[in-house]
Amino acid sequence: MAKRLAGSVAIVTGASRGIGRAISRALAAEEATVVLAARSIQPLAQTADLVVQAGGRAEVVITDLAREADIEELVRTTRDKFGRLDILINNAGITHSARLDATRTEDLDRCWTINARAPYLLCREALPLLRQAPRAFIVNIASVVGVKGYPLQSAYTASKHALRGMTMALAEELRDSSVRVHVVCPGGVATDMVTGVRPDIPVQDLIGSEEIAELVLYLVTRRGNAVVDELHVRRATAAPWFG
């Protein structure tokens, strides 16, 4: 029997490792074709192998999300190769750890460029294709820092608040369309990113990437009259009701 995403095409940014790789595998397990975007060729090729092993199809598009031309090329390649786009996962992100008064302008700009500007541009470029799909989904991966503030993470926090804000505005704009827009706000997930900036959290207390992937899969495989706009996902050991 065909799986739930058979025939669907998804773009996943930041697919070379961490949460993006886990999301790519989860979509593939439902037989999606997954367009894998990031800068690192070798890790992307490994994700492509995992996607195929999971039962999906993979297309690697080397993409530097700081470059608008690369974002346009990512959508163009998807359109030219597959003629459709059903799911856009804006997952790629970077963090920066420093007090605000020690944060250089270039570090702030980089967080803003990858975490907020790139998803904004990619949504804009992908919308014409997404609107053609019978049921389309945009899932933006923000963070707990998109809801609250943490010391030493002001640049990251500002960029994730921006991502969450633009998600809300876009969801309103697309209310009468076939495109649903969601945002996921995870706490600490066991990836390279968090083990670098939060070595104080024991790895066994972190959320698994596969757990975030499961939740994304839930969002993109259901279409009822009940809509989940936003998912707040905390570590089981963290305080409840962040925000």
Ligand SMILES: NC(=O)c1ccc[n+]([C@@H]2O[C@H](COP(=O)([O-])OP(=O)(O)OC[C@H]3O[C@@H](n4cnc5c(N)ncnc54)[C@H](OP(=O)(O)O)[C@@H]3O)[C@@H](O)[C@H]2O)c1
């Ligand atoms: N880990 C956590 O605790 C946590 C919690 C909440 C939210 N998040 C969010 O979840 C998302 C994924 O995080 P992660 O933990 O999986 O991080 P990660 O392991 O560091 O992976 C980040 C991904 O983003 C890609 N990326 C970075 N800069 C890029 C650029 N200029 N162009 C294209 N791709 C770029 C990387 O690929 P290349 O380096 O190959 O380009 C990589 O695939 C991020 O948005 C992050 O903010 C993470």
